[in-house]
Amino acid sequence: MTQVTSAHGKADGSGLPQVPSIPLADDRATAAGADQSIGALVKDATTHLSTLVRAEVELAKSEVAKEVKKGIKGSIFFFISLSVLLYSSIFFFFALAELLADVGFKRSAAFGMVFGFMLVxxxxxxxxxxxKVKAIRAPERTITTVKDTAAALTHRGEPKP
Known part of the structure; x- marks a missing residue:
C-alpha cells in the first residue's frame, strides 16, 4: 500500500497525517496477468476495501479534529467577550447607585440597595x-440494557428459571 495525504496536505508530511491508499495499478497483477485465481482476486478486493474504509475513517477523524479546533478558537473569543462584559457590569452598578443617590437617597443607602439587588x-x-443539577438522573435505560446483556452472556445455554 502507498501512503498519500489529503488534498490539503503536503507531500513532505507537514500537512494532514498520511492515510493509506489503494494503488491505481498493482505491479503484481500486471506481471502475473490473467492467471490469478478467484481467491486471490477476492483477497485483493477485500484488502482494498479494508484500506478504503480505514482511509475514509482517517479522513473523517482529521476533518472532525480540524473543525473542533476551529470551534475551540471561536469559543475563546466568546469567552473573552463574556469576561469583558462581566467586568464592565460593575460600571453599570456604580452608575445605578449614583443615579439612586441623585434621586434623593443617601449615597450609602443607594450603594446598599444596588448590592442587595445583586445578591437577589x-x-x-x-x-x-x-x-437543574438536582434533576440529573442516572441513565437507567443504558444501565438496564448493559445488565441484560451481561446476564445473557453469562448464562448462555442455561435455561431461565
Missing part, C-alpha cells in the same frame, strides 16, 4: 442552577 440576582440564579 445571585441567589435566584444559584437556585435555578441547583434545581
Amino acid at each position: 440576582i445571585v441567589t435566584l440564579f444559584a437556585f435555578l442552577g441547583w434545581r
Whole structure:
C-alpha cells in the first residue's frame, strides 16, 4: 500500500497525517496477468476495501479534529467577550447607585440597595442552577440494557428459571 495525504496536505508530511491508499495499478497483477485465481482476486478486493474504509475513517477523524479546533478558537473569543462584559457590569452598578443617590437617597443607602439587588440576582440564579443539577438522573435505560446483556452472556445455554 502507498501512503498519500489529503488534498490539503503536503507531500513532505507537514500537512494532514498520511492515510493509506489503494494503488491505481498493482505491479503484481500486471506481471502475473490473467492467471490469478478467484481467491486471490477476492483477497485483493477485500484488502482494498479494508484500506478504503480505514482511509475514509482517517479522513473523517482529521476533518472532525480540524473543525473542533476551529470551534475551540471561536469559543475563546466568546469567552473573552463574556469576561469583558462581566467586568464592565460593575460600571453599570456604580452608575445605578449614583443615579439612586441623585434621586434623593443617601449615597450609602443607594450603594446598599444596588448590592442587595445583586445578591437577589445571585441567589435566584444559584437556585435555578441547583434545581437543574438536582434533576440529573442516572441513565437507567443504558444501565438496564448493559445488565441484560451481561446476564445473557453469562448464562448462555442455561435455561431461565
